[in-house]
Amino acid sequence: MNSKKKEWETRFGYEYTRRNMFTPSELDQLYLDRYGVTRTGMNHEFLDLLDRDIVILEIGSNIGNQLHLLHNMGFKNLYGLEINDYAIKKSIKLHYGLPIYVIKGEAIDIPFKDSFFDLVYTSGVLIHINPNNIGKVIQEIIRCSKQYIWGFEYFQDEGYKQIKYHGQNNMLWKTDFKKLYLKNNPELKLITEKLYHYRENNYLTDQMFLLEK
């Protein structure tokens, strides 16, 4: 087993989950403090055009808060794929009774048929995939989506930069992930993209993008 995959599956993933145990409205507040716009505000800007009946998959859904915010916007068919058991357990408990279904699995081998979902997305997950595996993960995401691919990830205009994450190497990278999708996949086209700058740190920028197949 790849040791960094094991980190997310075990202690590191557990500690991340404990540190980020927000309610959906606390998550919105965190985005507001960080970028000057709530996550719900960003979601409206990108997804308002989509039918609320579409089937959506989040890769790396942690405790399910992003899915919960989509549910609050009216989306009704929400799935999560998550590698960490503790996060899955919390997710099931926190969103009990909502149409949010989280299963265990890995981004590199998504356990669903081709085009099973209308939209597949990541939020802060491609940044944690080793560059040696990113091509395969991107192909898996494209394979499982019938129409849309949505992403929110750390942004770096040029190159692929590794950053230390909680003192560890080989856990976090940033690049222009939208470009990685578009490279070698002529069936994809960019619908919208936007950069979000951290209010307190001019050097940090995240990118949201919506692609169509």
Ligand SMILES: C[S@@+](CC[C@H](N)C(=O)[O-])C[C@H]1O[C@@H](n2cnc3c(N)ncnc32)[C@H](O)[C@@H]1O
């Ligand atoms: C930084 S968190 C982001 C959580 C959530 N998407 C959000 O925006 O709040 C990354 C999540 O992805 C999960 N993860 C990391 N590598 C994964 C992989 N290869 N396959 C599936 N999930 C993964 C982690 O366990 C963690 O829950």
